[in-house]
Amino acid sequence: MNRRKSEELYDQAVALIPGGVNSPVRAFLSVGGKPFYVDHAKGPCLFDVDGNTYLDFVSSWGAIILGHADAGLVREAQAAVMDGTSFGACHPYEPVLARMIVDAFPSMEMVRLTSSGTEATMSAVRLTRGATGRAGVIKFRGCYHGHVDSLLVKAGSGLATYGVPDSEGIPADLAKHTLVADFNHIDTVWRIVKDRKDIACLIMEPLMGNMGLVLPGETFLQDVRDLCDRHGILLVFDEVITGFRVAYGGAQEMYGVRPDLTCLGKIIGGGFPIGAFGGSRALMEKLAPLGGVYQAGTLSGNPVAVRAGIYTLTRLKEEMPYDLLRARLERLGNGVSEAAREEGVAYTINSATAMFTGFFNDRDVVDYETAVSSDRRLYEAFFKAMLDEGIFFAPSQYEAAFLTLAHDDGVVEKTVETFRRVFRKIKNS
Numbered sequence: 028m029n030r031r032k033s034e035e036l037y038d039q040a041v042a043l044i045p046g047g048v049n050s051p052v053r054a055f056l057s058v059g060g061k062p063f064y065v066d067h068a069k070g071p072c073l074f075d076v077d078g079n080t081y082l083d084f085v086s087s088w089g090a091i092i093l094g095h096a097d098a099g100l101v102r103e104a105q106a107a108v109m110d111g112t113s114f115g116a117c118h119p120y121e122p123v124l125a126r127m128i129v130d131a132f133p134s135m136e137m138v139r140l141t142s143s144g145t146e147a148t149m150s151a152v153r154l155t156r157g158a159t160g161r162a163g164v165i166k167f168r169g170c171y172h173g174h175v176d177s178l179l180v181k182a183g184s185g186l187a188t189y190g191v192p193d194s195e196g197i198p199a200d201l202a203k204h205t206l207v208a209d210f211n212h213i214d215t216v217w218r219i220v221k222d223r224k225d226i227a228c229l230i231m232e233p234l235m236g237n238m239g240l241v242l243p244g245e246t247f248l249q250d251v252r253d254l255c256d257r258h259g260i261l262l263v264f265d266e267v268i269t270g271f272r273v274a275y276g277g278a279q280e281m282y283g284v285r286p287d288l289t290c291l292g293k294i295i296g297g298g299f300p301i302g303a304f305g306g307s308r309a310l311m312e313k314l315a316p317l318g319g320v321y322q323a324g325t326l327s328g329n330p331v332a333v334r335a336g337i338y339t340l341t342r343l344k345e346e347m348p349y350d351l352l353r354a355r356l357e358r359l360g361n362g363v364s365e366a367a368r369e370e371g372v373a374y375t376i377n378s379a380t381a382m383f384t385g386f387f388n389d390r391d392v393v394d395y396e397t398a399v400s401s402d403r404r405l406y407e408a409f410f411k412a413m414l415d416e417g418i419f420f421a422p423s424q425y426e427a428a429f430l431t432l433a434h435d436d437g438v439v440e441k442t443v444e445t446f447r448r449v450f451r452k453i454k455n456s
């Protein structure tokens with residue numbers, strides 16, 4: 028596969044942009060090689076500047092669910108742009124999207140929009156601190172909540188891949204307020220709250236998506252909910268990935284556990300920059316301008332992002348594609364598992380509706396320990412072989428893959444066949 032133009036662009040970019048990328052996970056450092064440069068995208072595919080086509084399982088890290096450049100979404104976004112790209116003033120689409128979100132998530136009575144998931148989690152944590160008058164935050168090792176100072180502690184994917192436990196530039200005085208527990212090990216949360224009475228919130232991805240996909244054990248979310256209630260700790264679900272992806276009402280609908288605050292992002296902007304956080308009226312009215320917790324954003328509620336979000340959620344609500352997506356992913360998972368067995372490759376798949384991770388691991392992956400015990404060297408060979416076959420998975424073992432509505436039966440079939448060829452090729456590497 029010729030990637031000459033991409034390589035030239037990358038060489039130009041690395042001189043100007045740190046690592047050549049505007050977000051570290053886009054670099055191919057952990058798998059080797061240089062990233063390709065996208066010319067355009069359509070349906071389930073990316074097309075690079077050298078004319079190569081890739082079946083895309085990154086799907087803008089989960090932000091895309093209708094498929095790339097969906098015709099209706101493009102029309103809506105074009106219409107929005109024609110009406111002006113930003114007002115810095117109220118517009119009629121804001122309460123429409125807010126209504127769709129609170130209708131989908133019964134745990135939310137009110138919601139505020141931001142321009143990224145990071146802003147949503149940062150603001151949610153601040154709100155819990157303001158509401159409780161406490162400073163401490165509990166998070167789970169391997170969960171990623173954006174690049175918020177106090178949440179960049181033991182934070183999954185990009186960081187797990189590069190083996191950087193904490194970011195530089197975060198004062199120890201701040202990091203000391205972040206306590207780290209282990210997902211699917213409720214005893215590690217008990218151990219923290221036994222000694223600390225100053226915990227404002229526990230923030231978690233209800234399905235861990237940033238260590239590769241790890242599902243909560245049967246009672247885990249309810250156990251966390253109960254523990255938080257007993258100690259007056261506010262529970263924050265970071266559903267930036269899972270909201271409108273694993274079910275219309277996110278993981279909290281799927282598992283029947285209600286958090287105090289929910290963070291959203293990715294899908295709700297239809298591919299435009301967005302985030303949101305929300306909860307009960309009593310809690311949300313503590314935000315400025317009503318309350319004393321300050322939170323703001325020049326482009327928050329941006330009309331293009333909001334209209335693209337409304338379009339996306341409207342389609343999802345009308346089509347309710349979650350059973351269809353789950354059935355397709357099940358077919359894909361079964362086919363790939365069978366191929367792995369027949370080729371003698373240790374490969375275990377975790378999946379939820381329209382997201383999955385295949386771990387090169389002979390054990391079930393149920394927590395941080397088992398996730399990091401996966402064979403990263405084999406993943407590197409897999410990533411490269413897949414890319415050469417025209418299928419794009421994330422350049423890290425510790426990421427989820429995402430289906431869109433454009434990943435149809437034909438895509439599933441082609442993907443399974445390619446997995447078989449790639450397993451055969453890499454098993455002795």
Ligand SMILES: *Cc1c(COP(=O)(O)O)cnc(C)c1O
Nearest residue numbers: 143144145171172173265267268
């Ligand atoms: C992507 C992500 C974020 C951060 O969202 P950005 O829009 O990248 O700032 C937060 N939480 C989770 C679970 C995410 O996957």
